[in-house]
Amino acid sequence: MGSPLTLFQKVWNEHLVTQQPGAPAILFIDLHLVHEVTSPQAFTSLRSRGLIVRRPDRTIATVDHGVPTLPSKDGTVEGRLAWADDLSRKQIAQLEDNAKTYGIRAYGPASSNNGIVHVIAPELGFTQPGMTIVCGDSHTSTHGAFGALAFGIGTSEVEHVLASQCLLQHKPKTMEVRIDGKLSKGVTAKDIILALIAKIGVGGGIGYVLEYCGSAIRALSMEERMTICNMSIEAGARAGMIAPDKVTYDYIKGREYAPKGADWDKSLAYWKSLPTDVGAVYDHSVTLDASSLEPMVTFGTNPGMGIPVSGKIPTTAAFNDENQKAGLEKSLAYMGLEAGSSLLGHPINVVFIGSCTNGRLSDLREAASIMRGRKVAPGVRTLVVPGSQQVKRQAEAEGLDQVFKAAGAEWREAGCSMCIAMNGDQIAPGEYAVSTSNRNFEGRQGKGGRTFLASPLTAAAVAVTGCVTDVRTMFES
Amino acid sequence: MEPIKTITSRAISLPLDDIDTDQIIPARFLKVTDKAGLAANLFSDWRYNADGSPKPEFLLNQPDAQGAHILFTGNNFGCGSSREHAPWALTGFGFNAVVALSFGDIFRNNSLKNGLLPIQVDGATHQRLKDLLDEIPRAEWTIDLEAQTLKTPDGESVHFEIDAFSKTCLVQGNDELGYLMSFADQVKEYEVSHHKGVTI
Numbered sequence: 001m002g003s004p005l006t007l008f009q010k011v012w013n014e015h016l017v018t019q020q021p022g023a024p025a026i027l028f029i030d031l032h033l034v035h036e037v038t039s040p041q042a043f044t045s046l047r048s049r050g051l052i053v054r055r056p057d058r059t060i061a062t063v064d065h066g067v068p069t070l071p072s073k074d075g076t077v078e079g080r081l082a083w084a085d086d087l088s089r090k091q092i093a094q095l096e097d098n099a100k101t102y103g104i105r106a107y108g109p110a111s112s113n114n115g116i117v118h119v120i121a122p123e124l125g126f127t128q129p130g131m132t133i134v135c136g137d138s139h140t141s142t143h144g145a146f147g148a149l150a151f152g153i154g155t156s157e158v159e160h161v162l163a164s165q166c167l168l169q170h171k172p173k174t175m176e177v178r179i180d181g182k183l184s185k186g187v188t189a190k191d192i193i194l195a196l197i198a199k200i201g202v203g204g205g206i207g208y209v210l211e212y213c214g215s216a217i218r219a220l221s222m223e224e225r226m227t228i229c230n231m232s233i234e235a236g237a238r239a240g241m242i243a244p245d246k247v248t249y250d251y252i253k254g255r256e257y258a259p260k261g262a263d264w265d266k267s268l269a270y271w272k273s274l275p276t277d278v279g280a281v282y283d284h285s286v287t288l289d290a291s292s293l294e295p296m297v298t299f300g301t302n303p304g305m306g307i308p309v310s311g312k313i314p315t316t317a318a319f320n321d322e323n324q325k326a327g328l329e330k331s332l333a334y335m336g337l338e339a340g341s342s343l344l345g346h347p348i349n350v351v352f353i354g355s356c357t358n359g360r361l362s363d364l365r366e367a368a369s370i371m372r373g374r375k376v377a378p379g380v381r382t383l384v385v386p387g388s389q390q391v392k393r394q395a396e397a398e399g400l401d402q403v404f405k406a407a408g409a410e411w412r413e414a415g416c417s418m419c420i421a422m423n424g425d426q427i428a429p430g431e432y433a434v435s436t437s438n439r440n441f442e443g444r445q446g447k448g449g450r451t452f453l454a455s456p457l458t459a460a461a462v463a464v465t466g467c468v469t470d471v472r473t474m475f476e477s
Numbered sequence: 478m479e480p481i482k483t484i485t486s487r488a489i490s491l492p493l494d495d496i497d498t499d500q501i502i503p504a505r506f507l508k509v510t511d512k513a514g515l516a517a518n519l520f521s522d523w524r525y526n527a528d529g530s531p532k533p534e535f536l537l538n539q540p541d542a543q544g545a546h547i548l549f550t551g552n553n554f555g556c557g558s559s560r561e562h563a564p565w566a567l568t569g570f571g572f573n574a575v576v577a578l579s580f581g582d583i584f585r586n587n588s589l590k591n592g593l594l595p596i597q598v599d600g601a602t603h604q605r606l607k608d609l610l611d612e613i614p615r616a617e618w619t620i621d622l623e624a625q626t627l628k629t630p631d632g633e634s635v636h637f638e639i640d641a642f643s644k645t646c647l648v649q650g651n652d653e654l655g656y657l658m659s660f661a662d663q664v665k666e667y668e669v670s671h672h673k674g675v676t677i
Binding site for chain 1: 492493494495497499500503504505507508509510511512522527551552553556557558559560561564579580581582583586587590591640641642652653654656657658660661663664667668671
């Protein structure tokens with residue numbers, strides 16, 4: 001018997017190709033996800049060096065950041081891409097060309113399984129426990145919900161993985177994030193992760209892989225676990241992981257690329273060996289009490305600037321550090337908000353429900369549960385953007401699209417949309433949005449735009465009332 | 478990649494915490510298929526007015542910021558998105574080193590692959606460097622990568638840490654892919670012997 005190991009250490013050890021003295025580890029990558037914005041320069045460089053893609057069978061491509069979400073002008077794919085600008089069309093075409101040249105499976109705009117990279121890989125069964133998964137996208141941490149070691153990489157590293165199926169990595173430290181207790185009604189996975197980031201800060205996870213554990217995490221569905229792991233990067237963490245369990249196996253079983261038959265049994269045996277051993281040591285530990293949480297909303301220009309919806313924006317008196325005081329003042333000036341004030345009742349121009357954080361079926365169900373039979377407040381523009389075409393079909397089969405449309409919201413095609421505002425979906429300078437996405441950075445949803453991050457339940461409540469609202473006041477008794 | 482041995486330059490100071498990559502290069506400028514021309518949009522939303530005219534008070538628009546190779550900043554620089562366009566834009570503008578209290582992990586990795594040296598200093602050193610730049614803005618600093626020192630005009634020398642592998646790559650101007658590809662045989666062996674259980 002060796003010494004007890006954490007989930008992270010097991011996955012790391014399993015993928016270690018070699019560790020030379022004085023050099024970073026060489027880690028084998030099981031699954032490489034590629035999208036149109038961070039890959040073109042990697043393929044160009046690969047080509048100029050005369051290299052090829054080593055494992056096209058372990059590489060999956062999609063287009064999501066720049067794809068328009070407006071309905072096709074004439075029902076065709078070309079009619080949908082007609083909404084895109086020339087630059088986005090070029091990136092999309094180049095991704096499809098590169099995928100074709102190197103034999104990479106691609107879910108282009110014409111695919112019925114197109115969607116946000118972090119939504120489609122799990123739903124198609126590519127994402128599995130114990131894998132190493134990378135993508136030129138920081139929200140790759142999403143896949144850690146399955147007990148995979150999954151993290152974002154830059155374009156140079158995209159080229160490294162294309163060419164070698166490996167990455168050079170310095171071993172990160174481990175942080176246990178123990179979340180126990182039962183969530184109250186109206187409080188969701190999004191509120192857990194916003195509360196955690198508010199607690200440890202946007203730099204609190206630098207150098208660490210977080211492992212979320214505890215009774216509150218065990219009680220979450222896979223989709224909720226993905227919401228948590230998705231925002232690990234917003235705490236600065238290298239990755240976030242959750243040990244696989246029956247919830248994980250039940251989610252994967254039967255999906256298109258999930259193992260079948262004897263392969264399933266073999267995989268399951270490996271997956272069941274992954275949870276952290278009793279007595280394993282983490283480099284650091286934090287705890288959060290789920291039962292004490294309220295719906296969260298951010299007030300500032302990074303995801304750590306969040307408060308319970310009934311709370312007040314902090315004043316500079318809450319900080320000792322001069323830089324933190326200055327940061328708060330700069331944020332509030334950008335946001336047009338007063339220190340010490342409440343956000344409740346603050347008028348909103350735009351509501352965005354979607355993204356790799358909260359664009360899955362359960363998120364849309366939650367939003368619809370609030371909007372059913374109600375109307376979007378006058379003057380509020382509400383976009384509901386499914387995370388994938390599959391999510392869109394499932395939502396339509398349940399009639400959720402009808403709920404949103406009847407309420408006066410826009411029901412769109414799948415894509416990253418207003419989370420990153422590269423495809424034309426954006427807010428105007430000075431406007432306020434409540435968004436289920438992951439970043440409230442200055443200009444993130446459109447130059448000069450101001451973002452409050454919140455859960456799908458809260459966002460739907462805001463769409464109906466037109467102002468920052470405590471969703472718990474809207475449940476029927 | 479050009480080798481880096483020493484950098485002697487005016488240091489310019491943007492001492493804010495948590496400067497994210499959306500500020501360094503906003504997402505709307507990522508619709509490119511090459512690496513050129515990004516410097517024009519470095520810190521775009523802080524640097525230009527709505528009509529596209531430069532904001533004269535912003536650091537990068539001041540005449541003595543031109544040609545500076547060292548950027549001094551706060552905690553968690555380069556947090557957020559994985560876009561390598563951020564170091565491409567910074568090096569395109571002329572920066573070869575960023576001195577900070579800490580860096581976003583992905584940004585740090587991306588910087589090392591592009592001849593942009595991320596220098597992390599402790600709180601006391603950071604405060605001293607900040608005070609020095611307040612006293613003499615644009616003071617000339619000398620970074621000696623081989624010696625791992627940063628020298629300030631008062632004659633003081635600050636030691637900084639960098640892992641041996643990254644240092645060698647930067648000093649020799651090597652890119653890491655060559656090193657990685659030299660292990661092709663071990664990767665092959667690994668592929669044969671591992672992951673019988675993992676299928677996609």
